[in-house]
């Protein structure tokens with residue numbers, strides 16, 4: 001699929017979509033490293049820089065895929081039902097096929113206010129990564145759900161108790177770019193005098 005690169009910050013923001021399917025072209029590690037260097041420029045209160053990034057290599061992607069599969073299975077009323085096993089195996093296969101996966105984690109804080117702000121900042125870092133990637137034609141999909149706090153995922157990353165997974169970013173060149181609508185901000189804005 002040929003793709004015109006967005007030219008302005010506004011183009012980047014408004015044309016970025018969550019990409020459900022990637023081409024098989026790899027994303028080099030130095031590209032990921034460069035985009036992460038952009039991500040750290042997001043605002044963060046008191047410069048706590050609370051994030052840590054986990055970039056999965058081939059072996060880790062497989063293990064991560066298995067953890068995703070087990071999480072999915074744990075959510076099913078009957079994981080042994082007919083047809084379920086191939087669907088669960090697809091979770092592993094899709095994960096392994098994803099060109100790059102980056103997990104964004106954040107330190108908490110003893111102060112509950114700063115804890116929340118640390119989480120917001122780390123999402124900001126993920127979003128900055130997504131925008132920087134898209135400005136170069138690289139697609140992303142940010143996912144969280146209850147998987148974020150799944151103990152085997154935490155063990156896989158060796159997370160200390162005060163650290164939380166903020167989200168998992170799936171990265172690759174887009175095979176498709178879906179259209180998704182937005183409600184105009186005009187309908188969500190209160191202009192106060």
Ligand SMILES: Cc1cc2nc3c(=O)[nH]c(=O)nc-3n(C[C@H](O)[C@H](O)[C@H](O)COP(=O)(O)O)c2cc1C
Pocket residue numbers: 016017018019142143144145167180
């Ligand atoms: C904090 C956050 C968590 C998200 N978690 C998930 C998720 O668990 N699963 C998923 O399919 N999409 C997830 N998304 C992606 C949204 O579904 C997606 O951004 C939304 O549908 C709008 O689509 P767009 O990004 O293409 O504009 C998440 C997005 C955000 C910001």
